[in-house]
Amino acid sequence: MRRAACPGSFDPITNGHLDIIMRASKLFDEVIVAVSINKTKTTLFTVDERMELIREAVRDHPQAATNVVVESSHGLLVDFCRAHDVASIVKGLRAVSDFDYELQMAQMNNRLAGVETLFMSTNPQYAFLSSSLVKDVARYGGDVSGLVPDIVLKHLRERL
Numbered sequence: 627m628r629r630a631a632c633p634g635s636f637d638p639i640t641n642g643h644l645d646i647i648m649r650a651s652k653l654f655d656e657v658i659v660a661v662s663i664n665k666t667k668t669t670l671f672t673v674d675e676r677m678e679l680i681r682e683a684v685r686d687h688p689q690a691a692t693n694v695v696v697e698s699s700h701g702l703l704v705d706f707c708r709a710h711d712v713a714s715i716v717k718g719l720r721a722v723s724d725f726d727y728e729l730q731m732a733q734m735n736n737r738l739a740g741v742e743t744l745f746m747s748t749n750p751q752y753a754f755l756s757s758s759l760v761k762d763v764a765r766y767g768g769d770v771s772g773l774v775p776d777i778v779l780k781h782l783r784e785r786l
């Protein structure tokens with residue numbers, strides 16, 4: 627089975643993430659969204675909340691995919707890949723500014739475990755989007771509809 631991982635914090639999932647996940651789901655038999663547990667990072671949503679928001683967003687997507695699963699991940703991503711029999715990591719690239727760090731990570735992960743990283747270009751509609759920007763805008767009352775799944779919009783409004 628060709629299995630890929632889409633890793634990230636997803637605090638919360640945006641339409642940019644969702645676009646990459648759905649496109650990856652067409653290329654692989656199974657896509658595992660690996661939601662990172664980082665105890666040193668303060669997040670708006672707990673790991674369980676972030677996972678549930680992703681599940682609901684995938685389910686509500688017009689082309690709902692049945693081959694997307696959501697798991698939590700802590701420690702090294704390559705250990706997660708080994709444990710889940712994942713040979714490829716799929717990452718979205720928004721701009722050149724993402725590239726240096728992503729290239730370094732990809733090379734390190736390949737060196738550590740032979741895992742390949744595939745870069746998917748962001749949908750231009752979402753190139754400026756990040757979870758932190760969405761939270762900042764929503765915190766000050768800005769309208770983020772169309773930038774995050776509806777279920778996220780609802781939870782952002784409640785939380786902020």
Ligand code: ADP
Pocket residue numbers: 633634635636637640641642643646717718719720747748749752753754755756757
């Ligand atoms: P991190 O916590 O590593 O910053 P995120 O949860 O923000 O990760 O995002 C996970 C991955 O999703 C990023 O590494 C990036 O490749 C991709 N991504 C984030 N936002 C977008 C977007 N708007 N378009 C395409 N890919 C994105």
